[in-house]
Amino acid sequence: MGDVKHEGPLLRLEGITKAYPGVLANDSVSFELRVGEVHALLGENGAGKSTLMGILYGLQRADAGRVLFGDEEVAIAEPRDAMALGVAYVQQHFSLIPTLSVAENLVLALRFGGRRISLRDGAATVRELSARYGLGVEPDVAVERLSVGEQQRAELLKALAREPRVLILDEPSSLLSPDEVQRLGTVIRRLAAEGMGVILIAHKLDEVLAVVDRITVLRRGRNVRTLVRAQATRELLGELMIGDLAARVDQQRAPRAAAGDDVLEALDVSVGGDRGQTAVDGVSLALRRGEILGVAGLQGSGQVELVEALAGVRPLTGGVIRMDGRDIGALGVRARRRLGIGHIPADRRRGGLVGDLTIAENLTLPVAGERPFSRFGVIRRAAVNDHAVELIERFGVRTPGPAVAVAALSGGNQQKVVIARELWRQPSVVLACYPTWGLDFAAAAAVHEELQRQRDAGAAVLLASMDLDELLGIADRIVVMQGGRVAGEVDADAAGAEEIGLLMGGAAR
């Protein structure tokens, strides 16, 4: 340690190819990491970053390609092999046991990684590493009582205790505050200075530029380019990651309809996330009649939580939601539905539909207590059935009949059921979160058509998506979310398109 930067390659991935059903996640990807280097792996969601790192760590197996350490080809079949080679992987979801202390977690991890140490030594190791890298982690505190940032550093510390040669950090900053991000950057530089090779999976450009030596950009499973820090600018990286967005804008699109009044307003809205972090941090936006508002963002940007808060599924921690001027922040889901909010949730299988129930039952679930679907609490089967048959026809659900369990449908048809349930009454507000996720082209197009139909009928539509093509295709106005905040607002045209990439990557406006 001490002598900075051997320029030799520590690790090389060559021609890595990995196919999943329907997707080529990695298409002959190559990657090189040098001793003492911080090397960022950059790309949109689905560019193939996590797959590539999964292969390096033995979580997945490549269909083709080689992994070389130094000049020696190695076989990595499972994480154990990777660990033995000195690879440590700090994943996005933490693997700490919440009820144990940091030291206990460390002892446990080392013990089952093949090294026995006592609890006292474990605590000493935590103190020592914490002091050396300025992590500020106490050994004896239960992990569940740490903040998200502290948990992240504890996770990092656990990886460092194995004294790895290669450290992979997957989106380390996605849950952190700006201060914590800066602190993490310092630690990363320090590690590299000691000779460790650090791979940083990221998509926030500013943070990346602050710490890296080199950057490899992936797009749709392929290498785009590898460049050194000096060559890189935010603009260039944004373009490399996303491609020529302007060219993706549909020139044939109908001119934007004139938007009407504000229907739903969010003012300074804050929402907590599943891990206790602040997922949405003071967002204000307005949905207008006859307009599709796109909400662009990467995973973890707070889109999902924002939509859930607007729909009443997730409680607000701050701010006001108004519909037609009335404060609805305290209303429950059902009350908001009655006011005319339709909600297409992010995950149709877990959050949208009840798989074991039939199509007809799913379609009437929110309104089962109302006439004509029931009288005195007794369901009127004929009415429910007729309703289902009508919606199946109107929304083009392909099924043998309304009495089929929803779980037996394909993803596209499941989504049509959700959309039918949410939109058949022509709600005045439509909240759609990732509505085309996992759908094939035809099914996605049908969803888009329906959203546009709602817009044209006067609804205020919110479309949250990670897919820029989708947003540029049908949104009238796009708000970009990043780190739980609104990073900026752009028009859905060629000029706006160029800005989106930068905003999603965290550039200030």
Added chain:
Amino acid sequence: MRLLRTRQGTLVAVGVPILSVALALVVVGVLLAANGSDPVAAYRSMVSAAFGSTFALSTTIIKTLPRLLPALGIALALRAGLWNVGAEGQIYVGALAAAGVALFGPVVAFPIAAGLALLAAAAAGAAWGAIPGALRARRGISEVITSLMLVYVAIHLTNYLVEGPWLASGSTFPATDPVPIELRLPIIWTGTLLNAGALVVLGVTVVVAFVLGRTVFGLQLRAIGANDRASRVAGLSVGWVTVAAMAASGALAGLAGGIEVLGARGRLIEGFSPGYGFEAIAIALLGRLNPLGIVGAALLFGALDAGGAGLQTTAEGVSSAIVPITEGLAVVFVLIGLGIVEMLNRRREARAMLAGSQSSERAVTHDSVAGPVVEA
């Protein structure tokens, strides 16, 4: 939150329980043989004691009733994804309430008096069931432990009253005075023991089946049991349905206790339920949570109970052991059987996935429909 796969082929739903019961009966036969009795003769005498005469038949039905209602209640709660392990306690508080009305209630004519007592029984059971439901809904506390603990609170409360303040005067046997005739459920089949409680149970069974299949409450119940998150998104009040389901479940068990007091026993006796509420969990499972299946399973164990009494064996105690052993074995076999079916299904699905991995959009089961749980 999904605890049971309800969506299975009819063959599995019916075949596995029947096979399991058959296997359990074979094992019990072997046990009987090992004990020196001739299993064929033993079973023949049991069948005769359970079905051989109108009296035998009525005994079987009488023994079925206190198992059937709690089992229906447990199934109802389980459809909502809730474990009511406390039916035994709800039976006892139901019996207490019925006996309380009988001992201290207003003096009115027959159907009204009995009806009041049964209503009180159901209400007490509902309250006993609602407590774990409310703790689950409001505080997120597992209903398993709380409902189980409340069983023994109920049993000891019953013991206290029956041995103390409510003890029949001059009695050395821990029981209350007999229920006044205005409250007794009358015999409806002369020459047998069959009382009007059977009609009540029959009616309630139909109502439960109707509620589950045809009402808004039933739909909501099944919805939260299968996917509470999606139910919340759809605007259902998961907390309310949870409390209501546990209360309904408790009401059914409480009613069973009331019927025992006003019917078969004619008074409240300490320890009158030898564990009907626990057996009911086994019965609900054997009946695959389906009302008709539960009626079948409850009848089977009612018959075993009635038949056991006719069993001539050398040792006392053997006959009373037959029911719990058969029940226990049958359910263990069912659980293992369903586990095997599930494993085979998985293997088949995995093979199908491998074979058809070319197209990404296919009609597949919910196990493999992807949601946006993106690159993690």
Added chain:
Amino acid sequence: MHNDFLTLLLVAGVGLAAPLLYAALGELVSETAGVINIGLEGMMLAGAFCGVWGAFVSGSVAVGFLAAAAGGMVVAAVHGVVCLVFRANQVVSGVVLNVLVLGLTTFGIAVVFGSNLSRSVATLPTLRIPLLADIPIAGPALFEQDIGVYAVFLMVPLLVWVLRSTPLGLALKAVGERPESAASLGVRVTALRWCALLFCGLAAGVGGAQLTLAGLGAFTQNVTAGRGFIALAAVVFGRWRPVGTMVAVLLFATADAFQIRAQALGIHVPYQLLAMLPYLVTVVALAFVRGMRAPAALGVTPERS
């Protein structure tokens, strides 16, 4: 007289606590690893029966205890096969095992002894520790007991040490809290759960034998009479910690002993209401005390990948 009452109360309380504590500590370990045993009562009952049976056949109390341990472990093994191998729900399995064991032991006692009460067998002798047992009031309770009592109370500090300071303890907690994370660290989740479960069967079986072989010297139908459920309550009331569980068990057992002593002296106490106490305080504690939290993955068998 006053001191006498207290001394005898404590002696009886500690003696009554021992069977409960065996079962409760077993359950504590099992629940820590994420496996809940509603069938604890059945395990105890199996142990109580096998203990008497073994002692009767062999004439040796030690063999009785071994048979009891084996009996409890067999019940635990069935639970394991049903829940850990075939992934059935742990609650159903536990409830059903209680029903099954009640039937089997009733059957067994009828077959072995031809009646619903066993013949008397030898019991564990009292082992008086000189000098210490002469300490007033608490002395006899702590130092004039049988070896089964000493053993179970020594198990408490042992468990505290294992759970707090050994990798095994950490791994058990990890498996009960976040099985997926534990697996990613290389912990063999299912194997560890099997160990915890079998330990629970062993301890509960011995606890059952402690009831029949140290105290009663005989087996009757359903001799455990709900003690397994009191042990379950004690684990919850003791907040899933060894010392807390021990305190809960002592509290419950002393209340029971008080009721027995009071009756012997002709003092009227509604003993049924005292018997209700363990269950009632546990529900009340769950409802009103903050931080009563079960292991997060209790009763959940993770998907195998």
